[in-house]
Structures are given as structure tokens and as C-alpha cells.
Amino acid sequence: MLFRPDLDETVKAAGDGLSGTRAASGRRRRPVWIAITLLIVGGLAYLGWTSFAQKKRDGSWERPDRAIPVLAATPRIQDVPVYLDGVGAVRALSTVTVRSQVNGKLIAVNFTEGQDVKKGDVLGEIEPVIYQAQYDQAVAKKAQDEAQLANMRLDLKRYEQLAASSAGSKQQADTQRAVVAQQEALVKADQAAIDNAQAMLGFTRIVAPISGRVGLRQVDRGNIINAADATGLVIITQLQPISVQFSLPQQQITRVNAAAAKGEIEVDVFGNDGTTVVDTGKLIGIDNQVDPTTGTLRLRAAFSNERFQLWPGQFVNVRIKVETLSQATVIPTSAVQRGPLGTFSYVIGDDDIVKAKPVTVRQQDEKDAVIAKGIAPTDRVVTTGFANLSDGAKVTVGQSDQVPTADLAPPARQDRRGARRGGDGNGSERRGRRGERGQNQSGSGPQENGQSGGGPKPRP
Numbered sequence: 001m002l003f004r005p006d007l008d009e010t011v012k013a014a015g016d017g018l019s020g021t022r023a024a025s026g027r028r029r030r031p032v033w034i035a036i037t038l039l040i041v042g043g044l045a046y047l048g049w050t051s052f053a054q055k056k057r058d059g060s061w062e063r064p065d066r067a068i069p070v071l072a073a074t075p076r077i078q079d080v081p082v083y084l085d086g087v088g089a090v091r092a093l094s095t096v097t098v099r100s101q102v103n104g105k106l107i108a109v110n111f112t113e114g115q116d117v118k119k120g121d122v123l124g125e126i127e128p129v130i131y132q133a134q135y136d137q138a139v140a141k142k143a144q145d146e147a148q149l150a151n152m153r154l155d156l157k158r159y160e161q162l163a164a165s166s167a168g169s170k171q172q173a174d175t176q177r178a179v180v181a182q183q184e185a186l187v188k189a190d191q192a193a194i195d196n197a198q199a200m201l202g203f204t205r206i207v208a209p210i211s212g213r214v215g216l217r218q219v220d221r222g223n224i225i226n227a228a229d230a231t232g233l234v235i236i237t238q239l240q241p242i243s244v245q246f247s248l249p250q251q252q253i254t255r256v257n258a259a260a261a262k263g264e265i266e267v268d269v270f271g272n273d274g275t276t277v278v279d280t281g282k283l284i285g286i287d288n289q290v291d292p293t294t295g296t297l298r299l300r301a302a303f304s305n306e307r308f309q310l311w312p313g314q315f316v317n318v319r320i321k322v323e324t325l326s327q328a329t330v331i332p333t334s335a336v337q338r339g340p341l342g343t344f345s346y347v348i349g350d351d352d353i354v355k356a357k358p359v360t361v362r363q364q365d366e367k368d369a370v371i372a373k374g375i376a377p378t379d380r381v382v383t384t385g386f387a388n389l390s391d392g393a394k395v396t397v398g399q400s401d402q403v404p405t406a407d408l409a410p411p412a413r414q415d416r417r418g419a420r421r422g423g424d425g426n427g428s429e430r431r432g433r434r435g436e437r438g439q440n441q442s443g444s445g446p447q448e449n450g451q452s453g454g455g456p457k458p459r460p
Helices: 007-058 129-164 170-202 250-262 427-441
Strands: 068-073 076-091 095-098 104-109 122-126 205-207 212-214 234-237 242-249 266-270 277-291 296-303 315-332 337-339 342-348 354-358 360-364 368-373 381-384 395-397
Touching: 076 250, 129 170, 242 250, 242 277, 242 315, 250 277, 250 296, 250 315, 266 296, 296 315, 315 381
Parallel strands: 068 395
Antiparallel strands: 068 381, 076 242, 076 315, 095 234, 104 122, 122 205, 212 234, 242 296, 266 277, 266 315, 277 296, 315 368, 337 342, 342 354, 342 381, 360 368
8 A cells, every 4th residue: 555645744844845945045145245245344444544545655644733834925015007908909090992083994003912102102003095185185275275365465455556546446445355354264264174184194193192001902904993983992001000999888987087187098908918018009089978788988099009019900908007006005916815704815923823814905917916905014925825724824934936836747756665656556666566576586596496496397
């Protein structure tokens, strides 16, 4: 008879087998998790240790009572000019489009493009044949009328003699006198015609109306040009002297008018770098109204432009001198700091302890700042070294002739063994040391068992 186990015993046996499998799987996974945990903890510990060592080598942990190196300056007492800055454009004082006053064929062009010309120079010539003929005709007509006038005057003289001796009529003498006057008027008309013909003949030579520099030629030789042409022959622009038209805010009108009432106002124009003054001129005109669209006032200044650094149409930065501050307190602009409550400066007091003092800046530029109040002439202000500076900190002042220079790359540092290291990490140094150890181990010196380290050991 076959033995058939009960259902409960079968299920219990299956459960015991599954539990054993899970227990065995758990025992196998536990070492893996322990290894992962140890790796994570070791990695974090390594990162912390390297960070600590790096900070220690760089010297970033300093003693709190260590003096901070700074540079300082003493305020200067001097006269400071006050300028108003504006933006403008260069404008020529005179620009003329040279056109012909008569019609004809252009037979000569007597200038080179970009050439400097003077007033009265002949720039072009028109064929003068027709106008010469008209002039000659007017001269001939006058000669004819003058001959007739001479004959009429002789007749008048005879009639006057006959009338005086009662041999002739007085009416005939008066009529002849009127004929002579009429002929004299005709001769004057002939002279006017001659002058007109001579002027038209002179217009065949196109001359420069002003001195300046010619531009590009608009008409070539051989073309027919007319007095009604809009383009003309060439454009002449006056470059010396030249003007600059610029604008200032309407709030500065009072200061400009006050300065203009005292005398001539100097105006400086800057070059392309925005810092170099290329020319200095004077203010020659102030507009009589404010532009309502921009709220600015237009002004014009004249410059000699001796080196041709200003060109018509060029945009430039200008400054206008409106007053001079007498005996003002001046410090370097780098000494002025800005905080939540306004501007301040670090003043070095007794025992080289700095104190932050509020200051009022009247004006400043890239180099100097004019202090209205807050700084005494005997104070020393910090100009460089604000990174770790605070109110009440102790400082050490460097020499006044020291000029800080920018670090383009971090300098090489030395470790405890005196080896120089660059700023790219320690990997190359470690590789070098490992290479040295490997070379020592495989070098040519004596080794154990009397074998050289350069080659492999021979098999017995």
C-alpha cells in the first residue's frame, strides 16, 4: 500500500524550504551592502581629508588676530576742474556742393579726389567756344553803336551852331540832342551785354567757393553738365576749423549759462578709447530752446583740428568745463567703498586699526574722487586690500610706491619637501614619485641574490 502524506505536511515542508532559501540569500547579500557602505564612508573621509590638507597648504586658515596687508594714501588738497559730459557728432562749419552755372561739355577736371583745395582754385573747365562767341558779338555791337554815337554828336554840334546863328531851326537841334542821348543809352546796354557775356564766359571755369577738402567726383570729363543738375561736380567740406554739436541734459542749463557769463568755455573731445583728449576748443553757440522729445539742450563747439583727428559725421564724447573747485580734498577713487547706508572709506587710525567713516563724494572719475566731507587732510585711507577688511581690523600698510599687479595664473607652491608644484593638482607629482620608486626598484644597482634589476630573473 502506497503512503500518501497529508496536505498540511506538504505545505509545511514547502514553507520550510522557502524560508531556508531566503535566509541563505540574505546571508549572501549582507557582505555586499557592508562593502558598499564602507566604500561610501571611505570616499567621504578621503574627500574631507584632502580638503583639509588643501586648505592647510594654501594657508586659508589664518589666525584671527593676524594683521591684514593693505596699501594706503593721504588726501591731496588741490584745485579740481568740474566737467559736464556729453555725446555729440562732428559737423563741418561749411559744406558746399560745387555746381556749374552754365551748360556745356566738361573738358577738364583739375583736382584729385580727397585733395585739399583753396578758395579760387579752378576745379573744372567747360568748353568756352559758344560763350566766347557771344562775348565777341557783344563787343562788336558796342563798337558799332559807339561809331553811330560819334556821328550823331557831330550832327548835334552842327545843328547847335546853325541854331545859334539863326541859320537853322532850334527844334532840329533839340531833336538831334535827344537822338544822341538815345544812342548813348544803347551803348550802355551794349556794355551790359558785354559784362554778361564775360561773366558767362568766366563761368566756364568752375572754381572752389571755399577752402577745404574735395570728396569723390560726381561727373567725369566729356559729359554734358547743366546748371540745373542736383549732384554737381564735387562736394567741398571745410575740415579746419571744424565743429562738434553735442547735447546736455536740461538740468545743466543754469550751470552752462553761468559759466558762459564769466568768459569762454573750454570743451574737450575724446578719441576712440574714450580717455585720450584729441583736441581742445571753445564753445561758440548755445541753442535757444530745449528739445521737448529728449529734454536736452544742443550746443556747438569749434576746434582747430590741426591733425585731422575729427571727421564730419563722427560720433564723439565731449566734456565741457563749467567751474573749478578751489582747494578741494581729493583721494583715489579706489578708496571710496559703497555699502547699504551709502559711501564710506576705511581710515587708518592709531595702532594701525581701521575705521569705516561715511564720506560725501562731490564728483569722481576713474582715478580721483573729490570728498565734500568725511575725510580730514591728515587721514590715511585704504586703497587696496578690502577682501578681508572690516571695521576695527588691524592692518599693516605697505610702501607707498608698491603697485598691486594682477595675477594672471596662480604661482607655484612648495610642499614640505621643497618640491615645486603647479596649480594643476598633485597628480603629476604623484606619478613622478611612483616612477622614481619603480626606477629604484628596477634600477641597475645590486639586488638580492646577486641579480641585476634591469632584466627578468632567469629560471633555474
